[in-house]
Amino acid sequence: MKPLFTSSILLLLFTSHVPPSLAYTPLSDHSLHRLLLLPPLPTTHTSYQDPDFDPLHGTLLAPILHPRVPGTPGHARVQHHFATFARTHLHPSWQLEWHNTTATTPATGAQQVPFQNLILRRDPPWSSSSSAPPKGGGEVARLTLAAHYDSLYRPEGFVGAVDSAVPCALLLFVARAVDEALTRRWEDVGEEGLEEEEKGVQILLLDGEEAWVEWSEADSLYGSRALAEAWEDTRYEAGSSFATPLEAISLFVLLDLLGAAEPNIPSYFPKTHWAYQNVAKVEQRLRKLGALETKPRKPFLAESEKEGVQFFRGFVQDDHVPFMQRGVDILHLIPTPFPSVWHTMDDDGAHLDVPSIRDWARIMTAFVAEWMDLEGYFGEAGAERVESKHSEKVEL
Ligand SMILES: *[C@@H]1O[C@H](CO)[C@@H](O)[C@H](O)[C@H]1NC(C)=O
Ligand SMILES: [Zn+2]
Numbered sequence: 001m002k003p004l005f006t007s008s009i010l011l012l013l014f015t016s017h018v019p020p021s022l023a024y025t026p027l028s029d030h031s032l033h034r035l036l037l038l039p040p041l042p043t044t045h046t047s048y049q050d051p052d053f054d055p056l057h058g059t060l061l062a063p064i065l066h067p068r069v070p071g072t073p074g075h076a077r078v079q080h081h082f083a084t085f086a087r088t089h090l091h092p093s094w095q096l097e098w099h100n101t102t103a104t105t106p107a108t109g110a111q112q113v114p115f116q117n118l119i120l121r122r123d124p125p126w127s128s129s130s131s132a133p134p135k136g137g138g139e140v141a142r143l144t145l146a147a148h149y150d151s152l153y154r155p156e157g158f159v160g161a162v163d164s165a166v167p168c169a170l171l172l173f174v175a176r177a178v179d180e181a182l183t184r185r186w187e188d189v190g191e192e193g194l195e196e197e198e199k200g201v202q203i204l205l206l207d208g209e210e211a212w213v214e215w216s217e218a219d220s221l222y223g224s225r226a227l228a229e230a231w232e233d234t235r236y237e238a239g240s241s242f243a244t245p246l247e248a249i250s251l252f253v254l255l256d257l258l259g260a261a262e263p264n265i266p267s268y269f270p271k272t273h274w275a276y277q278n279v280a281k282v283e284q285r286l287r288k289l290g291a292l293e294t295k296p297r298k299p300f301l302a303e304s305e306k307e308g309v310q311f312f313r314g315f316v317q318d319d320h321v322p323f324m325q326r327g328v329d330i331l332h333l334i335p336t337p338f339p340s341v342w343h344t345m346d347d348d349g350a351h352l353d354v355p356s357i358r359d360w361a362r363i364m365t366a367f368v369a370e371w372m373d374l375e376g377y378f379g380e381a382g383a384e385r386v387e388s389k390h391s392e393k394v395e396l
Helices: 008-013 029-034 073-089 125-129 161-189 222-233 270-288 354-371 379-395
Strands: 002-004 095-103 113-122 141-148 199-206 249-255 315-317 330-333
Touching: 029 270, 073 095, 073 113, 073 161, 095 222, 113 161, 113 222, 141 161, 141 222, 141 354, 161 199, 161 249, 161 354, 199 222, 199 354, 249 270, 249 354, 270 330, 270 354
Parallel strands: 141 199, 141 249, 249 330
Antiparallel strands: 002 315, 095 113, 113 199
């Protein structure tokens, strides 16, 4: 991605600050505690290996920390990791959808390079009662979490740990962390209770974000440009709540360049500042509860109070742009300034700050849980709640 300071698109975005009318339920302190999810780091860090995010052995992250240039075997191995993870660790109702295209790049001449986005999608169980995708599914407003998995073509051997192996691993983590509570909630409320609210969640593992020679409109965002275009042209069956999969995106949350210590995440867009504030609030509450490990000089999201003209600073060119140009609401979680290792050979596992990654995992899980109204569905209490409801039904 590329920092670009322009306000032309921001001007258009100033028209509305009003959040959509979807329910958003803050988690209780009790749930936030349950959600701590990760065992605390032992005080002697040296020998400790996080099971998910250890750069050498973590089951989510380590398989991504290799060069993964589109069309190479390293790229294919990471695709395999994602698909295997989803099939092994997520509820069987998750749909895996590939969106494959090819394009030429200025580095590779006439050769067609493959770009393959992977979409992991979970809709409420009753929504599949209509016809199958792509025609069906137009009732569901989807929280859309995105990161890119390709790595830079040059320098050769570039790993791209913050760019964007860590964000991809975080998205896998979040999907797994909310999965069971989501199952419980949907079993509990059933179709009747949710007439006007059909919320799903999808994860976009995007390909071809990086420029091959020099960042330009044509040489960058290969995967996201193709996907935004395809989703604009895909029509749901007549009478659906949404006309296209693009319109069905309730919020597009793009994670990028995360995994270094002391990130400063600005609020880039007035239109989605309310969503930024929700994530910032989650971070604040988790810090106050002592649930985060890092002790940064200031919070990761420190711009909750920002308003009005303070937004005229521009934004970072990244995978959200093709979606934003088509009217999708964007929350861009990317630090400014970029981590110092950005696009250097030092952007590798050894330069990651694992406590910051674990804190991002907690923050994002809590945000997604609030978005999906999962209060009351975590831990044993959540299981009991669903069971007692079922036994009530049996007694009746
Ligand atoms: C798209 O690419 C993926 C990953 O290489 C592959 O597994 C899948 O079969 C491809 N799908 C189609 C329709 O070509
Ligand atoms: Zn990059």
